[in-house]
Amino acid sequence: MKKPVILAVDDDPQVLNAIDRDLRAEFRRDYRVLRADSGDGALAILRELQTRAEPLALLLADQRMPGMEGVELLEKSRALFPDAKRVLLTAYADTEAAIRAINGARLDYYLLKPWDPPQELLYPTLHDLLGAWQAQHKPAFQGLRLIGFQWSPLSHAVKSALAGYMVPFEWLDFETNPAAAKLLESTEFEAADLPVVVYADGHAVARPARADLTQYLGLLTQPSGDLYDVVVIGAGPSGLGAAVYGASEGLKTLLIEREAPGGQAGTSSRIENYLGFPTGLSGTELAHRAWTQAVRLGAEFLAEEVTNLCVQDGYKVLTLSNGSEVRTRAVVLTTGVSYRKLEVPGIDALSGAGVYYGAARTEARSCDQQDVYIVGGGNSAGQAAMYLASYARRVFIVIRSKSLASSMSAYLIEQIAGTENIEILPFAQVKEVKGEGHLEAVVLQMGEQTEERPARALFVFIGAKPSTEWVCGTVICDGKGYVLTGRDLVADPRYAASWKRPREPFALETCVPGVFAAGDGRAGAMARVAAAVGDGSTAIKFVHQYLDE
Missing domain, CATH: 3.40.50.2300 (Response regulator)
Structure with missing residues (x-):
C-alpha cells in the first residue's frame, strides 16, 4: 500500500x-x-x-x-x-x-x-x-469490508456499530457495487445471508451478532477482576469522565457499555461549543479520545449490558446479559438518554431503511444529491443538518415552533442561515412516512395544509427519554424515569424514608448508599456535554468519600 x-x-x-x-x-x-x-x-x-x-x-x-x-x-x-x-x-x-x-x-x-x-x-x-x-480513511483492499443492502436495517446497525468504535471499514452495497458480488463469491455465503462482514484476514461472518464484532475489536465481554472499587455503567460523556477520573485517582475502575462509547453525544456529527476544540469535532471523535484516555490510565472496558443491580453484604452486584456477575464497592450510573421515537403511521417498518434516530453519519454519503428531512430543533438536529448539507441536495428542518431561536445555539443558527441548501419549515410536523422497503416520501402538516414530498432519508431528533428502565426498581426515579439523587431524596416526604443512613446522601448519591447517578439520566441534570463530563468527575469525588466511611 x-x-x-x-x-x-x-x-x-x-x-x-x-x-x-x-x-x-x-x-x-x-x-x-x-x-x-x-x-x-x-x-x-x-x-x-x-x-x-x-x-x-x-x-x-x-x-x-x-x-x-x-x-x-x-x-x-x-x-x-x-x-x-x-x-x-x-x-x-x-x-x-x-x-x-x-x-x-x-x-x-x-x-x-x-x-x-x-x-x-x-x-x-x-x-x-x-x-x-x-x-x-478507507484504504482500498485493506481492513474490514461490509457487504449488505442499503435499505437493510441490520446492515445499518452493523455500520453504526463499527462507526461507533471508529473502525475503518469499506461499505459495499450489493445492489449497486459490482465489487460486492465478487467479494461475496470468495466467501461461503450468498445474497440471502447478507449482511456479511469480511475481516482483513479473509474470515467472513454472515449477519454478525454484537459478540462477533466485539471479538474482532478485542473488547472484553467478561470482567477480569473479582472486585472493583467503582463500576461505571454507560460510556457517554459522563461515564467516560467518571472512568478517566476514577482510574487516574487510583480506583480499580470498570466501565461497562452495551453499545459504543459516546452515548447520545456520540451520534453528533459535529460539536463546536466544547471547551478546547475551536474547530469542533464529532461526537465519535470526542468519545474515542476519552475512551482511549480512560484505558490508558488503567480503566477496564467491558462491552456488555447490565440487566440487574442488587446489594449483597454491602457490595453491589451487577448481573450482565451474558449471565456473569460483577462485584464492586461503588457504582456510578451514567446510562444517559435515548432519542424518543416518532409515532406516525409507517415509521416502524422503515426504521433503519431511510428513517434514522440520531445523526446516522454512516448514511450521509448515500444521500448525495437527494432531499433529506430532519425532525427537531435542538443542537443535535442543527449539527446533523450542517453535516448532511455537504452531501444532500436539500436539507429540510421540520419544527413545530416559529423559529430555532429558543432551542438551538446561536452559532448553529447562524451557520444554518448561511447554508444555501438548508431550509427551515416552521409550524410543521411529520404526519406519515411512506415507502415500499425503504423511505420514499414524507407527509407534512404545515398549518392547515398537508403535503406529500419525496424524501431519501428522515433523521429524528425529538427529545430524549432516560435509559433507566432496568434500574428504577432498585433506585428511586421520578415520573419520567430520571434517577433522583442527593437533596431531591430527603427534601421530598414521599422519598425521605428511603434513605436509611444518619448522614444526608451525597449530592449525586441515589437512595442506595454507594450508588451514584450522573449525566443526562439524572433528575435535574443539564443536557450539555461539558456538564455531563463534570457530573462524572464529581461523582468520583463522592465515591472517594463513600469508600472512606
Whole structure:
C-alpha cells in the first residue's frame, strides 16, 4: 500500500525547509512528506496524487503567499481531497483570517509560526489530526469490508456499530457495487445471508451478532477482576469522565457499555461549543479520545449490558446479559438518554431503511444529491443538518415552533442561515412516512395544509427519554424515569424514608448508599456535554468519600 501523503506549502524557502525537516523527523515512517513553494505548485501535486489514487492525509499551507493565499489553496483542495485534514500556517497578524477560514474553508486547525519546539507546539496537534483522518480513511483492499443492502436495517446497525468504535471499514452495497458480488463469491455465503462482514484476514461472518464484532475489536465481554472499587455503567460523556477520573485517582475502575462509547453525544456529527476544540469535532471523535484516555490510565472496558443491580453484604452486584456477575464497592450510573421515537403511521417498518434516530453519519454519503428531512430543533438536529448539507441536495428542518431561536445555539443558527441548501419549515410536523422497503416520501402538516414530498432519508431528533428502565426498581426515579439523587431524596416526604443512613446522601448519591447517578439520566441534570463530563468527575469525588466511611 502506498503511504498517505503530507504536503507542506510555503513560499519562504527557510520556513519550508524547517517544516519539511520537522515533518520528516516525526512522520516519515508512516507518511510520505512532499513540499511545494506556491499554491499553483501545490495544486499540481494534488492533481497528480489524485490521478495516481494516492491518499492525501494532511495539507499544511502558509497564509501569506503571492498569487494564491493559503486559505484559497485549502479551499480549492477540498474538491480534490475532501477528507484530508487542512492546517493553515499563520503569523500572529493573520489569526483573524484563520478564524474566518474555519467555517469558509472548513479549516481543521491553524498553527502560529514559529512552532519551536515542535515536540510541544507542532507534533501533538498533527498527531491528533492524522489520527482522526486515519479513523475515517478507507484504504482500498485493506481492513474490514461490509457487504449488505442499503435499505437493510441490520446492515445499518452493523455500520453504526463499527462507526461507533471508529473502525475503518469499506461499505459495499450489493445492489449497486459490482465489487460486492465478487467479494461475496470468495466467501461461503450468498445474497440471502447478507449482511456479511469480511475481516482483513479473509474470515467472513454472515449477519454478525454484537459478540462477533466485539471479538474482532478485542473488547472484553467478561470482567477480569473479582472486585472493583467503582463500576461505571454507560460510556457517554459522563461515564467516560467518571472512568478517566476514577482510574487516574487510583480506583480499580470498570466501565461497562452495551453499545459504543459516546452515548447520545456520540451520534453528533459535529460539536463546536466544547471547551478546547475551536474547530469542533464529532461526537465519535470526542468519545474515542476519552475512551482511549480512560484505558490508558488503567480503566477496564467491558462491552456488555447490565440487566440487574442488587446489594449483597454491602457490595453491589451487577448481573450482565451474558449471565456473569460483577462485584464492586461503588457504582456510578451514567446510562444517559435515548432519542424518543416518532409515532406516525409507517415509521416502524422503515426504521433503519431511510428513517434514522440520531445523526446516522454512516448514511450521509448515500444521500448525495437527494432531499433529506430532519425532525427537531435542538443542537443535535442543527449539527446533523450542517453535516448532511455537504452531501444532500436539500436539507429540510421540520419544527413545530416559529423559529430555532429558543432551542438551538446561536452559532448553529447562524451557520444554518448561511447554508444555501438548508431550509427551515416552521409550524410543521411529520404526519406519515411512506415507502415500499425503504423511505420514499414524507407527509407534512404545515398549518392547515398537508403535503406529500419525496424524501431519501428522515433523521429524528425529538427529545430524549432516560435509559433507566432496568434500574428504577432498585433506585428511586421520578415520573419520567430520571434517577433522583442527593437533596431531591430527603427534601421530598414521599422519598425521605428511603434513605436509611444518619448522614444526608451525597449530592449525586441515589437512595442506595454507594450508588451514584450522573449525566443526562439524572433528575435535574443539564443536557450539555461539558456538564455531563463534570457530573462524572464529581461523582468520583463522592465515591472517594463513600469508600472512606
